[in-house]
């Protein structure tokens with residue numbers, strides 16, 4: 032949890048830097064170490080850079096550009112990085128560093144240029160690095176180092192030149208005044224000459240693997256030049272015996288010497304001179320010392336450490352170490368010893384004894400006699416079958432004993448009396464098949480017991496009794512079954528166990544039924560329990576399996592073939608913080624329930640990867656308000672909804688890679704949240720893939736565009752305002768080009784309303800007039816002089832004429848309405864002028880309404896002039912379309928008027944029915 036919050040801190044800082052410093056994070060990682068507040072660590076490792084990346088934040092203190100493909104460093108590459116303290120450019124292809132290219136780095140303390148292709152160190156290369164203390168040039172192609180190259184580096188403490196091609200000590204520049212450590216190993220040196228004291232303070236000198244043939248020229252003007260050296264490594268050189276003596280004269284103060292893998296070298300004689308000096312520690316590994324004679328270490332009474340690894344040692348004598356009275360550490364690992372041959376009793380100061388990787392089969396009671404100071408004993412990877420209790424009789428101070436990878440068949444009786452201070456015992460990978468009662472009775476101090484990788488099937492009651500301080504016990508990879516644990520006394524007498532690992536055994540249950548004796552009921556202090564990966568599958572966790580573990584915090588129950596958990600499983604373990612159920616088969620929707628988790632609301636981290644999980648809905652009511660890490664990768668989850676996430680208010684890290692996500696709007700909330708929220712890190716979000724819909728299968732979930740899913744108020748505003756604009760445009764357009772049509776429509780509408788009103792109120796059968804004559808003023812003479820006298824006078828029809836019969840003071844439109852509805856027919860006398868008149872057209876329209884509305888055709892059109900179709904109003908054309916036509920044409924002058932008048936009279940008098948209309952229509956329509 033601490034880590035994750037640290038992570039967020041880092042993230043936040045990154046963002047800040049991006050904003051303020053314009054540094055792109057796409058390649059390098061920025062990291063904010065807490066100890067240097069305000070100072071940055073920038074990691075640009077393995078990014079295939081071909082030159083120093085830029086720009087880098089000016090407050091970078093530690094920059095790692097290792098493992099790239101940079102060829103050269105030029106002036107200005109580090110121009111803004113004057114705060115840099117540590118710079119790692121190792122593992123690049125640098126062959127050239129321009130003069131003064133590094134001179135901006137005045138504060139640099141550590142420079143790592145190892146594993147490049149640098150051939151020369153010129154005087155100007157390291158110019159300006161006044162604070163440099165560590166310089167790594169190892170594994171380059173260095174042949175020459177110019178004499179004054181290090182002249183300005185007054186703070187230089189360590190130079191690592193290992194694995195180069197420096198062949199002459201004259202190539203080593205002078206003026207190394209402050210230098211403490213020099214590693215010149217793996218250079219093909221032939222000459223080592225010092226005419227002046229160029230390393231006055233040198234403490235550590237590594238000259239291993241330098242002289243492949245004899246050192247032809249080793250000359251040091253003054254023997255005191257190198258007497259500050261405390262640590263000297265001359266391993267893997269070809270040094271003649273007499274030469275070595277001579278060389279050693281220059282290192283009078285060496286305390287720690289490594290002489291591994293020397294050729295042509297006689298240990299006996301060498302130690303005569305070497306041991307008489309200040310030497311305290313010597314490594315003599317890989318030197319083929321198959322027999323340790325009794326004379327060999329005679330001069331080495333002062334020796335503290337002796338390392339004899341890998342020498343094919345097969346014989347040691349009682350007297351071999353007799354003179355090493357002050358020896359505290361003896362390592363003879365990786366040799367061919369079969370017994371200890373009572374050789375060690377003479378080393379009462381021994382604290383560390385390492386005999387691992389030999390062929391020891393038996394330990395005698397006297398083998399560790401007198402080793403009362405021994406703290407660490409390493410006997411792993413031998414062939415030991417049993418150990419008697421007497422072996423430990425003097426090892427009262429032994430703290431750590433590693434006996435893993437032997438052939439121990441039993442520990443019965445081995446630890447009956449001690450060692451009483453033993454804290455760490457490793458018996459992994461032996462052949463133990465049973466642990467008898469009181470096996471570890473005397474180990475009161477033991478804290479860690481490793482018994483993994485044995486054949487343990489039987490654990491007797493009180494097997495671990497006496498281990499009152501035991502905290503960690505490892506019983507993994509044995510043959511333990513549920514029967515082994517049936518007796519609760521198996522763990523009796525070890526009340527303080529904190530961590531128990533019984534993974535990878537054969538424990539298996541057939542149901543969730545309560546156990547008569549829950550196996551861990553005595554382990555009330557247990558914090559961590561691992562039962563994962565039982566070889567036959569645990570299959571069921573009995574409902575009271577964890578009973579007694581009231582302090583259990585961490586439970587590993589992965590890979591157990593569990594299909595569901597009883598709701599009471601965790602009702603005994605209220606202090607849970609971590610639960611691992613990975614790799615089970617929880618495909619069933621009820622495999623995990625909210626109730627199961629309710630008792631363990633302190634749960635912090637849960638791992639549910641590879642469980643075939645289909646939904647996280649159980650989390651909603653699980654009350655896991657403390658969960659910070661949820662791992663559910665590789666499952667069949669399709670949807671993550673808001674309720675699930677909101678039920679986990681403390682969630683910091685979420686792993687959901689490799690699920691069956693549905694990429695549609697049902698997941699839109701999750702997709703947005705995962706990308707945008709700044710509280711929970713959704714790990715590897717960019718790798719989440721869609722499974723559904725199939726058309727998007729394999730596509731990136733994060734790339735799914737959720738915008739179409741959201742009700743976007745901006746968008747609505749936009750659409751709304753655009754609509755208004757468009758509407759306004761349309762209206763203006765209509766008004767401008769279709770004004771008259773609109774006005775018609777308006778009156779048509781009024782007529783429609785009127786018509787409705789009249790329909791309700793009036794009786795249509797009694798008409799006040801036979802016909803309303805609608806005409807344009809220009810036709811008035813003809814109407815008054817010809818039409819009216821004929822129709823009223825001769826035919827006795829009652830006509831309605833607007834100048835005569837319209838009510839004065841009433842609105843024209845109302846008068847028109849009244850007149851039309853009071854007349855059986857409306858006769859329109861159509862001329863060009865008539866069509867241009869608003870009111871006249873209106874009369875046609877209202878009459879038309881009666882046609883549509885009452886199914887009565889009350890309109891009689893009399894064309895007084897020939898009028899082309901396109902000049903007719905839309906209403907007129909409409910009438911034409913519905914083919915309800917009643918038209919008359921005025922006879923031309925000279926034609927017979929009587930037929931016309933007769934037709935007109937008939938048209939006025941007919942009731943409105945289909946047959947009548949036939950008569951009236953005639954062939955006059957052709958003229959229209």
Ligand SMILES: *[C@@H]1O[C@H](CO)[C@@H](O)[C@H](O)[C@H]1NC(C)=O
Pocket residue numbers: 057058078079080081084
């Ligand atoms: C940074 O990384 C991107 C890919 O993430 C790559 O295309 C680009 O070349 C890298 N920049 C450098 C300088 O290597």
Ligand SMILES: *[C@@H]1O[C@H](CO)[C@@H](O)[C@H](O)[C@H]1NC(C)=O
Pocket residue numbers: 145169170191192193212213214237
């Ligand atoms: C020098 O570098 C090598 C790795 O190249 C390392 O093993 C060795 O310990 C270094 N020497 C010193 C004195 O740090």
Ligand SMILES: *[C@@H]1O[C@H](CO)[C@@H](O)[C@H](O)[C@H]1NC(C)=O
Pocket residue numbers: 345346347348349350369370372
């Ligand atoms: C053990 O020591 C005895 C004499 O001290 C010697 O004869 C014998 O060879 C030694 N055995 C081994 C295996 O070193």
Ligand SMILES: *[C@@H]1O[C@H](CO)[C@@H](O)[C@H](O)[C@H]1NC(C)=O
Pocket residue numbers: 332333356357380
């Ligand atoms: C051996 O070590 C002890 C301390 O452990 C010291 O007092 C004694 O002087 C040492 N012996 C020699 C010969 O230096």
Ligand SMILES: *[C@@H]1O[C@H](CO)[C@@H](O)[C@H](O)[C@H]1NC(C)=O
Pocket residue numbers: 376377378379400401
């Ligand atoms: C080692 O212990 C034995 C008794 O087991 C004793 O006789 C002997 O003197 C001791 N040797 C040394 C060097 O302390």
Ligand SMILES: *[C@@H]1O[C@H](CO)[C@@H](O)[C@H](O)[C@H]1NC(C)=O
Pocket residue numbers: 581582605606
């Ligand atoms: C849970 O742990 C706390 C301390 O971390 C302890 O005080 C409490 O007693 C424990 N609860 C139970 C039920 O043991």
